[in-house]
Amino acid sequence: MAKSLLLVDDSATMRKIILRTLRMAGLDIDSFEEAGDGNEALEKLKDKPVDIILCDINMPGMGGLEMVKEVRKMDSCADTKIVMISTESAEELIEGVLADGANGYVTKPFTPESIQENLSPFMN
Amino acid sequence: MPDTIAELEKSTIEHTAGAFDAFCEDIAGMFGVGVEGTASDQQIVTMKELKSDFKKVTAVFIIESKGVINGDFYILFDQDALFTIAGTFVMLPEKIIVQNRRTGKEKEANEIADAVGEVGNLLVGSWDKYFREEMEGHVHLLQTGTFIGKPWLKPEENIGLSKESELVAVKYEMTIEPFDSVLCMAAFPKSVFEPEPSEEEKTEETDEEASQEEEPKAEETATETEAKEEVVTEKTDAAEEEAKTEPPADQPTESTEKTDEEPVAEEKATEEPAKEEEKAAEEPAEKADDSEEPVPDAEPAADETEPETEEEKEEQPFETVSETETVDEDRPVSKVIEQMTHSPAVLPGEITENFLTDIQAQNVMRTDIAWATQDDTVEAVLTKMQQQNTGYALIGKPDAIQGIVSKSDIQGALSPYLQSIFSKWKRELDTATLQIKVRWIMSRPVHTLRPDATLAVVMETMCKHSVRALPVADENGACGIVTVYTIFNALNAARADQADQQGQNTDVPALS
CATH class of the missing domain: 3.40.1550.10 (CheC-like)
Known part of the structure; x- marks a missing residue:
């Protein structure tokens, strides 16, 4: 079943790269929104909850870690899956983010295969 | 280690x-x-x-x-x-x-x-x-x-x-x-x-720095003067070096020199304008076109007529379909539905004559049109369609629609090897299909409807041209798009509204 997606990254280039990779991975996304930081993402989620959020960690304004905590407080996003995308690959950081409510973690640089592997559990 | x-x-x-x-x-x-x-x-x-x-x-x-x-x-x-x-x-x-x-x-x-x-x-x-x-x-x-x-x-x-x-x-x-x-x-x-340095060494360093700060002011002034001199020397060096590096022909304008002398130091500083440009570029084309004057040819005709000469065909970029009856264009959907549901003889779910004549294109169209240009790649257009959660994009601008493209058209143009199930056989050429220009796959000519065209006319036009979406255009150009889904939604809403008024249940009973 097609899913809706919110992409949160402060770099427009990176958002484009991620979208292209999602397409190359063949994931069934029927609609998506983009946000440049956590605050913008929360505003969009208030209006329209999504199935999956793909979120960078280091962003100006509200970063990814804080955003995860805020999203988890929203009843309307109880079923939303959050997958973090970051260049940081420290195990403690990944464990911390998952404990805070994220459902997955993809390290940059990624490939269509690694994106597919990490997101396909949330596509059904 | x-x-x-x-x-x-x-x-x-x-x-x-x-x-x-x-x-x-x-x-x-x-x-x-x-x-x-x-x-x-x-x-x-x-x-x-x-x-x-x-x-x-x-x-x-x-x-x-x-x-x-x-x-x-x-x-x-x-x-x-x-x-x-x-x-x-x-x-x-x-x-x-x-x-x-x-x-x-x-x-x-x-x-x-x-x-x-x-x-x-x-x-x-x-x-x-x-x-x-x-x-x-x-x-x-x-x-x-x-x-x-x-x-x-x-x-x-x-x-x-x-x-x-x-x-x-x-x-x-x-x-x-x-x-x-x-x-x-x-x-x-x-x-x-x-x-x-260990924590202890760090503490010692901090103490030393603190004591140095208490040194007499006279020394500070001397240091400042030295620093100033250093900066001046460095600037001169930089200017000389720049002059040597770039031959005069390479520096056509003053602004180029300025850019060289004031390079961007931080990523964030350079990122912001680029982002703004990107955002601006992603704004729907219709906003930019709002200020343009309407093309006289976009004036809707009273009846569906074919242009008589080749010249006329050129001037009229899209065919206009309309109904002659006068309807208040500002009338909201709920009012129309209210009018349609006063006959107690109508069974729930039944599509009546009223539905087909009272609902107009403007009542069932969506106004957030996804716009693209002929030179956009199918990837870019697909992105816009996904962003707006629509299955269709119009190519051109409101007063000159050049084509229409559907999600199915795009999916047909893309290599099937981009689908995950075939991904292990995917080659570079398959990924390259994302770069196909939309001009090669768009449908044209584009038939359009007038906002006051009745649902009967809308459906008839769709059947006649075998299409599932039609743009709606008024005297200013395209103002919406009607698709089979927007029609289904409007009919469903009208049916439910009618049943409510009659106190009947329209839910399909569960299979026992």
């Missing part, structure tokens, strides 16, 4: 080649391009000497390291490298990348500053992963800044290093298909190999 500074330096240099290789491998996997490279032997360079290797615009990624090596080090990409890799990231055509490699200046580099910053981001990601696996005691790497320009001019101001600073450097020659090789370099100040 290496025991001495010399061993640590040697080990870091060895791992530098591996980290660059890891970046090549990651980029190849991420973008489906061939990337490989070779590292040269270690050398000691000063900032001043970098000019002979890098010559033109250079990207410097400032990276903070913690763990085995501590402090900032630098990765430099020459003009060819920055334009090739960043250009590949944003899928610039090969021709533009080649042109930028040859003649690009800071202006062109700053236009893709966001992409250059992301090159650094991914570079740090690859290096961090590699160091984590290969260097015991490594904690993290973090990209703290990106400089685009000529770092050997005012290095202190731009990247925090003096001209005479000695750096332990490793050159890396990288080849990204189908382009010629490019030059990269990792440069480590010697200080990063020195052991980090």
Whole structure:
């Protein structure tokens, strides 16, 4: 079943790269929104909850870690899956983010295969 | 973990080649391009000497390291490298990348500053992963800044290093298909190999600094004067150097000189304008077209008529379908539905004559049209459609619709090997189908409806032309789009509303 997606990254280039990779991975996304930081993402989620959020960690304004905590407080996003995308690959950081409510973690640089592997559990 | 500074330096240099290789491998996997490279032997360079290797615009990624090596080090990409890799990231055509490699200046580099910053981001990601696996005691790497320009001019101001600073450097020659090789370099100040001071040593240093602050003011004034002199000398040096580097022909305008002298120091500073431009470019075309005067030909005709001559066909970009009856255009859907539901003889779910004649195109159309140009790639158009959650995009502008494209048209143009089920057989050519221009797959001519066309006319027109979507146009041009789904939704709403008024249940009973 097609899913809706919110992409949160402060770099427009990176958002484009991620979208292209999602397409190359063949994931069934029927609609998506983009946000440049956590605050913008929360505003969009208030209006329209999504199935999956793909979120960078280091962003100006509200970063990814804080955003995860805020999203988890929203009843309307109880079923939303959050997958973090970051260049940081420290195990403690990944464990911390998952404990805070994220459902997955993809390290940059990624490939269509690694994106597919990490997101396909949330596509059904 | 290496025991001495010399061993640590040697080990870091060895791992530098591996980290660059890891970046090549990651980029190849991420973008489906061939990337490989070779590292040269270690050398000691000063900032001043970098000019002979890098010559033109250079990207410097400032990276903070913690763990085995501590402090900032630098990765430099020459003009060819920055334009090739960043250009590949944003899928610039090969021709533009080649042109930028040859003649690009800071202006062109700053236009893709966001992409250059992301090159650094991914570079740090690859290096961090590699160091984590290969260097015991490594904690993290973090990209703290990106400089685009000529770092050997005012290095202190731009990247925090003096001209005479000695750096332990490793050159890396990288080849990204189908382009010629490019030059990269990792440069480590010697200080990063020195052991980090313990907490006690740090405290002592802080105390010393505090006591120095209490020194007499006379000395401070002398130091200030010296510093001022230093700045002046440096500025003169920089100006002289610039004059020597660039022949007069290369400096056609004052603004070019200014750009050279005031390079962008921080990634964030360059990122913002680029982002704004990107956002502006993504704004629907209709906004920009709002101010344009309506084309007289877009005036809706009273009846569906074919243009009589070839000339008329040229002038009238789309066929207009309408109903002659006069209807209040501002009347909301609910009012129409209210009117339709006053007959008690109508069964729930039954589509009555009233439905077909009272509902108009303007009541069932969606107004957030996804617009694209003929030269947009199918990937870009698909992105717009997904963003607006619509199955159709109009090509052109409101007063001149050139075509219409559906999600199915796009999916038909894309290689089936892009689907995950076939991904292991996917080739480069399959990915290239994302770059097909929409002009090749759009449908034309485009038939349009008038806002007051009744549902009966809408459905009849759809059947006549075998289409599932029709733009709606008034005297100002396209103002909405009617699709089979918007019709179904309107009919469903009308049916439910009618049943409510009659107190009947329209739910389908469950199978027992």
